[in-house]
Every structure is written in C-alpha cells, then in structure tokens.
Amino acid sequence: MKFKNILFFLLLSIFSFFKIEAQTISGKVISSSNEEIPFATIQIGNDYGVISNEEGNFSIETKGFIATDSVTISCLGFEKNAFILEDFTSKEYVLNEKLNELSEVFLNHTALSADSIMFYVNANLKTNYKLDLNDFKVFSRKTDYIVGDLADFKIKKSTGFKRKQLKAFNDDFDKLETSLVNNKSKQYTDFVGSLKVLDKDNAKLEVEKAISLRDEKNNQSMESLAERGQDIVMKHLDKDKMYTVKSGFFKVTDSATVNKEEIKKRQDTVNTLRYAKNETFNMIKNSSFSNPDAKLDFVTNTRKYKYSLKDVTFLDSEMVYIIAFKPKRSSALYTGSLYVSNDTFAVIRADYDFYENRIGDKLNLRLLLGIKYIEKNKKGIVVYKKWDDNFYYPSYINTQIDRYFYVNRPIKFIENDNSRNKVAFNFKIEGTFKGKSELLIISRSDLQTTDFTNYTEKTRIDYENPKAYDATIWSDYNVLEPLNDMKNFKIESEEEN
Numbered sequence: 001m002k003f004k005n006i007l008f009f010l011l012l013s014i015f016s017f018f019k020i021e022a023q024t025i026s027g028k029v030i031s032s033s034n035e036e037i038p039f040a041t042i043q044i045g046n047d048y049g050v051i052s053n054e055e056g057n058f059s060i061e062t063k064g065f066i067a068t069d070s071v072t073i074s075c076l077g078f079e080k081n082a083f084i085l086e087d088f089t090s091k092e093y094v095l096n097e098k099l100n101e102l103s104e105v106f107l108n109h110t111a112l113s114a115d116s117i118m119f120y121v122n123a124n125l126k127t128n129y130k131l132d133l134n135d136f137k138v139f140s141r142k143t144d145y146i147v148g149d150l151a152d153f154k155i156k157k158s159t160g161f162k163r164k165q166l167k168a169f170n171d172d173f174d175k176l177e178t179s180l181v182n183n184k185s186k187q188y189t190d191f192v193g194s195l196k197v198l199d200k201d202n203a204k205l206e207v208e209k210a211i212s213l214r215d216e217k218n219n220q221s222m223e224s225l226a227e228r229g230q231d232i233v234m235k236h237l238d239k240d241k242m243y244t245v246k247s248g249f250f251k252v253t254d255s256a257t258v259n260k261e262e263i264k265k266r267q268d269t270v271n272t273l274r275y276a277k278n279e280t281f282n283m284i285k286n287s288s289f290s291n292p293d294a295k296l297d298f299v300t301n302t303r304k305y306k307y308s309l310k311d312v313t314f315l316d317s318e319m320v321y322i323i324a325f326k327p328k329r330s331s332a333l334y335t336g337s338l339y340v341s342n343d344t345f346a347v348i349r350a351d352y353d354f355y356e357n358r359i360g361d362k363l364n365l366r367l368l369l370g371i372k373y374i375e376k377n378k379k380g381i382v383v384y385k386k387w388d389d390n391f392y393y394p395s396y397i398n399t400q401i402d403r404y405f406y407v408n409r410p411i412k413f414i415e416n417d418n419s420r421n422k423v424a425f426n427f428k429i430e431g432t433f434k435g436k437s438e439l440l441i442i443s444r445s446d447l448q449t450t451d452f453t454n455y456t457e458k459t460r461i462d463y464e465n466p467k468a469y470d471a472t473i474w475s476d477y478n479v480l481e482p483l484n485d486m487k488n489f490k491i492e493s494e495e496e497n
Contacts, residue, residue, distance in 0.1 A: 024475060026059040028052075028092045029073060037095060039383055039396060040075035044085060047388065050478050051396045051440060057481040062088070076320065076339060076349060077313045098314050114307035114323050120345040121338075122300060128346040129290035130391045135447040136195045139440040139479040140280055143486070145186040148431040165236060172232045188213040188486050191461065192442070192477055195280050198452045200291050205277035205457065211473055212463035215491045242416040273461050283439050287382045287394045289347065296334070296382075298325050299347055304332040318343055326355060333358045333378075346384065346392045353379040360401070372406040376432075387444050395441050403433040440480050467491040 029040040029052045036056030043049030044065055052058040067086035074080040078095035112120075191210035197203045286295045298305050306328040313320050319342040326335040336352035354360070360375030378401040385395035408428045415421040466473065468490040469482065 023062055024059050025062060025088055026057070026090045026481070029056045029058065029075070030092055030094055031078070032094055032096050037075055037078070039381065039398075040073060040078075040095065041383075041385075041395075043072050043074075044088075045069055047443070048478070051383065051480070053481045053483060054398075055483055059479075059481045061476070061478055074316060076315050080316050112309075112321075114309040115302075117309065117321055117323060117340055117345065118299075118302050118307050121340055121347060122302065124345045125290050125300070128344060128392050129288055130389075130393075131197060131285055131288040131291050132199045133447045133449070134197045134393070135445045135451075136197065136284065136393075137192070137442040137444070138195055138280060139192050139442055139477065140190065140276070141438045141480055141482075142189045142279075143186060143436040143438075144188075144433065146431055146433050148429075169232070169236045172235065176232065185215055186485060186489070187215070188482075188489065189463065190474070190479070191276065191463075192474075192479065193276075193280075195277070195284065196447055196452050196455060197281070197284070198447070198449070200285055200293060202452075203277060203281040204452065204455055205273055205280060206455065207273065207276070207458070207461050209477075210461050210463045212465050213469060213486070213489045214465065243413045244416060273458050276461055277457075279437060280439060283397045283399060283437060284394060287350075287397055296350070296352065296380075298332070298334045298336070298352060299338065299350070301332075304329045305334075310337070312342075313339070315339075315341075315348065320348065327358075333360070344386075344392075346386070348384045348392065350382045351380075371408075372404075374404045375401055376404055377402040385441075389446070393441060393444055394439070397439040398436070399438075400434075400436045403435070404431075405433065406430045438480060442478055 027042075029037040029042070031037055036054075038052055038054045038056055040052040040056070040058075041049055042052065042058050042060055044060065044062065048065075050058050050060045062085060065085050067084065069085045070082065071085050071088045072080055072082045073093050073095065075095060077098055079098050081093055081095055189210070189212045191207050193205055193207040193210075195203055195205050285291045285293070288294060289296075289299045292300075294300070304327065305325045308324050309321060310324045311322040313322060321338075321340040321342060323338045323340060324336075325338060327333070333354055334352045335355045336350065338347050339349040340346070341348055354377060360378055361373075362375065363371065363373040378399070380397070380399040382394050382398075383396040384392045386392050406429075408426070410424060410426050412422060412424040469487050471487075
C-alpha cells in the first residue's frame with residue numbers, strides 16, 4: 001500500500017513538473033539598443049503563436065502546452081531567442097541584431113540582380129502561394145477616427161418656422177459642427193472568426209466573438225453623422241406629417257415620414273456581416289500574389305516598377321534578399337521593400353507606401369453634386385508564414401489609409417399636404433477619415449467544397465459593447481496586444497462630463 005502511494009505521488013510530481021498551468025504571458029520585444037521591435041513572431045511549438053504589435057508588446061496563452069515545449073522569438077535581421085516554456089515569463093525579451101559580415105562581399109560578387117530575383121519570384125508564385133480552398137481563423141482589429149477640417153450646417157430658407165424654432169434648429173447644428181471639428185475620439189472593432197475562402201471571388205465569414213469600443217456620443221462615422229443630422233431634423237419637423245425630400249438637382253425620396261423608429265429599421269452598415277467579410281477577404285486576397293486581381297501589384301507587375309537589391313539579411317538561418325522598389329511608370333502606385341527567401345524565392349514580408357503624389361480610389365463630383373472623395377497616404381505591411389502545406393500565407397496584415405471627403409449639398413424638406421411649407425438647409429462638411437485595419441491569421445486548414453456550400457452565413461454581427469477596455473476580453477484567444485491608446489479607452493459618464 002505504501003509503495004502504491006509513493007508511486008502515485010511520484011507520478012503526480014512528474015506530471016506537475018511537465019504540465020504548465022494555463023496562463024497568459026505578456027511581454028515586450030526590444031533590441032539590444034532598447035528599441036521596440038514590432039511584428040516579431042512569438043511561437044510555442046511548431047505552429048502556435050502571435051506577433052508583437054507596433055509598440056513591441058505581445059500576449060500569448062500557454063494553455064495545452066507542457067514545460068518542455070519550445071518557445072522561439074524571432075524577427076527579420078535579429079538572432080532568434082529560443083528557450084523552453086518553463087522559462088517563459090512576462091517580461092522584456094531582447095533580440096540581438098544578426099551581424100551580416102557577408103553582406104558587402106555577397107552583394108558585390110555573388111548576388112543575383114534584383115530583376116533576376118523578381119523573375120524567380122514570379123516563376124515560383126504558384127508553388128509558393130495559394131488562395132483557394134482555405135479556412136483561415138482570423139483576428140481582426142479596426143481603428144477609426146476622423147479629423148474634421150470644416151463643418152457648416154445652416155438653414156437657408158424656411159416657411160412654417162417661427163424665429164425661435166429656427167434659432168433652436170441652427171443651435172443644434174452648431175453643436176454638431178463643433179463635435180465634428182474638435183473631437184478626436186477613436187473607435188475600435190475586434191472580432192475572431194473563420195474566413196472560408198472558396199476562390200478569389202467567393203468567401204464566407206463565421207464570427208465567433210466580436211467587440212466594439214465605440215462612444216456613441218463622440219462617434220464620427222459617416223453613418224453616425226448622418227443619423228445625428230436626421231435626429232436634428234426629426235426633432236424640429238412635425239413627426240405626424242409626410243415630406244418630399246430633395247437634394248441638389250435630384251429628388252432623393254418621393255416621400256418620407258420623419259419617424260425615428262423607421263430610420264432605425266435600416267440596416268446598420270457597420271454591423272452587417274457582409275461589410276466585415278468584404279474587408280477581411282479583400283485584405284487576404286490583395287496580399288496573395290497568386291491572385292491575378294490583387295491590388296498590391298508591385299510583385300507581379302514588374303514592368304511598372306523599378307527594383308534594386310539593397311542588402312541581404314537573415315530570418316533564423318535562412319538568407320533573405322532585401323529589394324527596394326519604386327514606380328517606373330505613372331500608373332504604378334507604390335514604393336517600399338520586399339524581403340525574398342533565397343531558398344524558395346517567396347516574398348516573406350512586404351512593406352509599402354503610396355509613392356509621392358499618388359492617390360488611390362477617387363470620386364470628384366464637386367461641381368455637379370458637391371461630393372469629393374480621395375484615398376491618400378496608404379501604407380501597409382504584410383508578413384508571410386510558410387504553413388504545413390508548404391505554401392506561404394499572410395500571417396499578419398496591417399493597412400492604414402486616409403480618406404479625404406468633401407460634401408456640399410443643399411437639402412430641402414417639402415410638406416406633402418402643403419407644398420408652401422418647406423425647410424431648405426445647406427449641408428457642408430470636409431475632413432479626413434483615418435483608418436487602420438489589422439488582421440492576424442491565428443490558424444489555417446484546408447477547406448472542403450462541400451463544407452463551404454453547406455455553411456449558411458448570418459447577416460449581422462452582434463458586437464459586445466463594453467464601456468472601457470478590459471484586458472480579460474480576449475483572455476481565451478491569441479490575439480494582437482492592443483496599443484496603449486486602446487487600453488486607455490473609456491466612455492465617460494454624464495456625471496464625468
């Protein structure tokens with residue numbers, strides 16, 4: 001009996017030694033010169049990991065691993081830091097820069113030319129990248145805010161309004177103008193889900209959990225501004241009457257009831273699953289160089305770009321070419337750097353910006369309709385990982401873009417029962433929507449066509465709406481560590497205001 005007890009406690013001790021209690025490890029990756037290292041890979045075992053954020057911070061769950069499992073922290077141009085999970089604690093981790101003594105000799109004597117490297121990159125696209133029939137588990141984070149330059153909402157003409165009513169109307173518009181120009185509140189939307197990609201034209205999204213940090217009092221999205229403008233109109237017009245609405249040269253609706261409940265029935269664009277799916281799918285397919293329709297064309301459209309070999313570096317023991325690119329033709333949009341594997345000629349990272357004076361999508365109907373829209377200052381980073389099927393897929397995508405907008409439209413409400421009663425006001429607004437979209441590929445698996453066909457998408461995402469950032473929100477998931485400004489998010493109560 002005593003022997004059995006001793007054996008039991010011995011086995012229990014051995015098991016306890018090897019099993020790691022589930023916990024979240026949070027840390028920061030820095031260089032030997034104490035600089036933050038963004039987009040470093042923190043990995044447990046062969047294919048489980050996260051990436052450090054733009055401030056070098058990370059968090060990772062250790063559930064399901066044992067004390068002797070390997071942990072590696074690595075980044076392009078740095079020596080890999082490797083140890084066992086038992087020694088993995090929440091602290092700063094220093095990566096030393098990898099000395100590149102062969103760089104000058106290699107570049108001067110034995111390197112391929114940049115154009116030759118790009119030839120081999122394109123020759124190997126089909127063996128290095130695959131978009132079709134993939135099920136990606138993803139974490140998405142969007143950060144949005146607006147910089148208002150000008151706002152002017154003013155009633156130009158009205159009948160049926162007394163002077164006191166007219167003043168109240170314009171006072172409310174003045175508050176909306178001030179809110180737009182002065183407020184710099186940011187909003188954040190996160191979700192974890194499964195993006196099922198059939199091919200370059202078809203995908204379905206299944207959302208598992210979604211969070212929205214949004215202060216509705218300070219929300220500056222176009223949807224919110226329009227709704228707040230409608231609230232002002234509804235507040236001052238007779239809710240029991242029908243109106244014809246005209247804008248500029250065009251009649252917008254034949255008739256409308258000024259009823260808040262009717263407006264609320266309209267589908268909220270931000271919460272539709274289609275909106276989130278299109279954003280996520282576009283990020284992945286535009287970063288997949290095997291997709292002929294990818295907007296990031298600086299790899300495949302070599303006739304439009306000029307390439308130069310700048311240096312060589314290392315990712316662990318793998319030699320990597322650093323190739324700079326810039327436009328050779330006016331139709332090319334981007335400049336930046338490509339990091340190309342010497343072993344497979346796969347691009348394992350791409351950094352890009354809009355080239356000087358280049359812009360993206362635009363719409364200029366300022367003279368005809370009083371509307372202008374321009375995509376400016378786009379930049380991004382895509383980090384690729386070789387998965388167990390020997391194809392490279394994006395493991396992290398970061399896209400930032402400014403969207404300048406200008407709207408100057410006259411709007412007129414005409415009472416249906418008495419056309420002499422009307423309210424005409426001018427709606428003028430100008431500013432820049434600043435947005436950042438991040439996508440972390442948590443895992444990947446092959447997708448069966450039947451599974452894609454049989455899955456029915458929902459139409460809406462039900463976001464949780466906490467009033468402040470909570471570190472436990474994503475405690476059961478491996479996601480991106482938020483930046484400090486998101487950690488400080490809090491909706492102030494009316495008393496605090």
